[in-house]
Amino acid sequence: MRKITALLLAMLGAHPAFGWGVEGHQLVVRIAEGLLSPAAKTDVRGALAPGEKLEDLASWADEVRRTHREMEPWHFVDVPLGSAAFDWQRDCAPDDCIVAKIPAFEKTWQDRTANAAARREALLFLAHFAGDLHQPLHCADNHDKGGNDVAVNFLGEATKLHTLWDSGLINHMPEEEALFAMLQQAITPQRVAEWSAGTPEQWCNESFHAAEATVYGLLPPHATGAPVELGESYARAAQPVIEVQIEKAGVRLAAILNRSVR
Numbered sequence: 001m002r003k004i005t006a007l008l009l010a011m012l013g014a015h016p017a018f019g020w021g022v023e024g025h026q027l028v029v030r031i032a033e034g035l036l037s038p039a040a041k042t043d044v045r046g047a048l049a050p051g052e053k054l055e056d057l058a059s060w061a062d063e064v065r066r067t068h069r070e071m072e073p074w075h076f077v078d079v080p081l082g083s084a085a086f087d088w089q090r091d092c093a094p095d096d097c098i099v100a101k102i103p104a105f106e107k108t109w110q111d112r113t114a115n116a117a118a119r120r121e122a123l124l125f126l127a128h129f130a131g132d133l134h135q136p137l138h139c140a141d142n143h144d145k146g147g148n149d150v151a152v153n154f155l156g157e158a159t160k161l162h163t164l165w166d167s168g169l170i171n172h173m174p175e176e177e178a179l180f181a182m183l184q185q186a187i188t189p190q191r192v193a194e195w196s197a198g199t200p201e202q203w204c205n206e207s208f209h210a211a212e213a214t215v216y217g218l219l220p221p222h223a224t225g226a227p228v229e230l231g232e233s234y235a236r237a238a239q240p241v242i243e244v245q246i247e248k249a250g251v252r253l254a255a256i257l258n259r260s261v262r
Contacts, residue, residue: 019075019132021167023176024246025058028131030180031250032257035192039261040254047120054127061128074101074125075132078141079208081216086139086204098138102129102200102256110260123257130253134245137162139204140211147215151227154234158227165215169238183247195248196255203252207245214241 020028033054036044044054065071077097079086086092092100108114108122132138137147144150147161154164155172173179218237222228 019135019138019166020246021170022059024135024167024170025128025131026055027176027180027183027246028134028249028253029055029058029127031183031187031247032127032130032253034184035187035251035254035258037258037261040258043261044123044257047116047123054123057124058127058131060124073097075129076138076146077204078146079139079204081140081142081212083208086201086208088201098129098133099200099204102126102133105129106256106260109257126256127253130249130256131246133200133203134207134249134252135165136207136211136215136241136245137165139207140215142216152230153227154230155232161215161219161228164230165238165242169235169242172235173239173242183243183250186243187247187251191247192251195251198252203248206248210241210245214238 019025033041033044048054048057061071061075065075073096075098077086077091077099079091083090086099088099091097095104105122105125108118109126111119114122140146142150145162147165148163150161152159152161152164154168157168159168170179174182214237218234219228220230
């Protein structure tokens with residue numbers, strides 16, 4: 001699976017922000033599907049073409065933005081490191097960031113009078129943006145384009161900090177099926193109830209603080225402009241953060257889709 005993921009990312013091009021990579025986004029959707037009510041499952045199936053699976057379309061939003069550059073800002077929000085929290089006027093004017101787009105597409109998804117194509121598109125954006133919002137570097141910036149300007153050497157491999165968090169660290173974790181089983185097992189009814197509450201703004205702040213504390217906070221000292229040397233200790237510290245963020249993304253995507261049929 002991981003070789004296929006790498007190939008797909010190469011086909012998509014070296015774009016600066018593909019939150020979680022193909023595998024991570026598929027994990028988010030798979031977690032969400034396991035938490036959908038029967039009515040929500042029917043609703044989702046009805047929006048897809050025969051034979052389509054939502055997990056296979058989890059990265060559609062990354063593909064389509066290659067030819068629709070106006071969609072680029074929808075995938076992230078640059079909350080400056082050192083800020084207290086997300087600020088609408090500073091970070092998302094004029095409502096053209098991920099924090100604004102999730103409720104906008106949820107509104108379209110809930111609209112039973114909207115045409116089928118619009119609802120399908122809204123579903124695919126929601127499936128993807130739920131994952132993006134929980135990738136810490138899609139909600140934080142340190143004057144480095146969300147980590148895209150930070151060169152790192154991870155276990156001897158040259159990459160960027162953003163790319164490392166998109167897919168490099170996940171590729172260092174258990175294989176997809178084992179990882180999926182582990183994530184599913186960790187999602188208790190109590191966590192579902194707790195994580196389903198809140199708003200995209202609040203969820204963004206959680207990701208922002210994860211970026212502050214872990215993504216940037218655990219970087220070792222390094223010379224300005226020199227690649228940051230990262231190894232097993234950084235990966236071990238990052239893994240529980242990645243696990244919880246993907247779990248939260250799946251739970252919250254399910255919450256969005258479930259409440260559309262209440």
